[in-house]
């Protein structure tokens with residue numbers, strides 16, 4: 001069917017050049033985006049939230065106890081759920097993400113078990129709505145809670161849940177139990193408590209299951225969390241510590257206060273102060289304001305170091321952010337600079353994107369890593385540089401998706417790709433002239449030309465997430481900034497996107513519109529070809545003819561995507577001339593002929609001399625006079 005159609009098109013065109021591609025280009029389709037959702041009062045045509053924008057809110061008050069004897073987590077929570085939508089809700093979907101480790105999870109049934117053969121999942125012992133027992137139906141990583149009466153718009157309800165689960169001990173998927181340290185195991189807890197799925201204006205209830213590649217889409221809210229652990233443990237969490245005078249010694253308490261004012265690292269708990277055995281339990285209290293989830297890490301083995309860094313806030317006043325690390329002694333040689341890494345990244349991203357809104361950033365070493373949560377990251381690294389790269393990346397996630405709350409289950413590129421993009425500049429700023437390796441290797445288009453899935457594909461449907469969620473979108477934004485829009489034009493649109501969507505949830509269409517509006521440039525061909533579809537770029541020089549007026553060059557576009565043409569012409573007199581032909585030269589043909597006036601004979605014509613373009617075939621990008629003479 002498709003072949004017959006292609007033959008027909010080729011016959012009807014019947015001209016020279018690459019005929020297959022003409023069928024793409026002659027209808028100008030590449031310049032038109034697939035239809036975007038209609039703008040509304042919720043999401044405007046300019047890519048900003050509208051005056052009717054709404055999102056749900058879920059405040060959590062949680063008490064949790066880690067029983068180290070049985071290695072079990074016992075939780076008790078009250079969630080205050082606010083229905084800010086215009087809709088009546090007759091049920092509430094909740095996340096039970098730890099059930100991904102169960103044998104009947106989608107992940108296990110795909111043959112990719114996390115290795116927790118004995119794992120029974122989360123056991124909910126009690127669930128109530130407004131203090132009345134409620135019914136629920138579990139479907140592995142999600143459950144549907146039925147409401148006796150619908151939750152009306154602008155109303156709230158109280159969801160109370162008691163639950164427990166045995167700590168997964170083999171898996172390291174975003175949380176982990178690591179007993180490889182002499183001074184005691186490290187527990188990292190993430191996605192560990194039942195919480196409402198997101199209900200939004202685009203999909204209603206977001207019930208995509210937790211399989212593993214797709215991370216999280218969650219509600220903003222305030223968290224009050226009390227964590228009970230053995231009294232020789234330290235706890236780092238997604239919040240500001242509320243009872244440091246109770247859980248710390250007087251001396252440690254003083255040091256922590258000093259760290260809050262100090263650029264220089266302060267050791268809060270040294271190796272010598274680690275205590276092997278506990279004499280009871282202690283409860284650490286944390287508050288996290290306006291965060292999209294809550295994670296924590298605890299260990300008796302944590303050496304604890306901290307300092308702080310000054311940043312400018314939105315109103316122009318200065319504030320200090322506490323930067324702290326917890327790691328077992330075995331990691332001292334690599335983690336000794338951890339606090340400094342956090343200081344750099346918090347400052348750099350605050351200065352270049354949006355002020356870090358929370359009072360603290362912590363980093364822990366255990367089995368899981370790297371992984372990001374608000375105010376807390378889990379990192380691993382086998383060298384200083386490796387640890388810095390992962391730290392910078394996980395801190396960067398505190399902007400995408402912790403501040404700009406994108407749907408990671410559907411659009412992983414909007415957090416991983418955006419983050420990879422900003423990491424590049426943060427690393428450059430950190431290392432300056434010093435040599436370093438990038439955190440994601442260079443994007444080489446020809447390597448991926450057979451990987452025909454669009455970037456904007458849900459990550460659980462992608463095989464090569466590293467490529468399509470990180471490298472390609474990260475590179476794509478750099479290309480857009482450095483080659484298409486220019487830094488000023490890009491940065492203004494980019495910053496406006498971040499500021500407009502801070503603490504809200506944009507969709508891909510909002511991003512596309514925000515960039516087009518802010519930069520004032522039609523970018524449909526760019527977003528369509530590079531993010532929404534699997535188009536490829538192959539630009540070529542097919543003919544160079546010199547005459548007394550200059551040189552006539554024929555360029556061809558041999559694949560289905562288009563880009564501007566970046567051409568450098570070198571003349572016999574040694575002069576070099578650079579031209580940038582706009583993308584619209586491809587509007588009606590895949591062949592473009594242009595004459596350039598030049599001072600002397602042309603020796604060399606080169607496309608994309610700085611190798612910035614995602615061209616899949618570099619062999620046809622250069623013409624030299626010498627080649628012709630041969």
Ligand SMILES: [Zn+2]
Pocket residue numbers: 393397416419
């Ligand atoms: Zn990431």
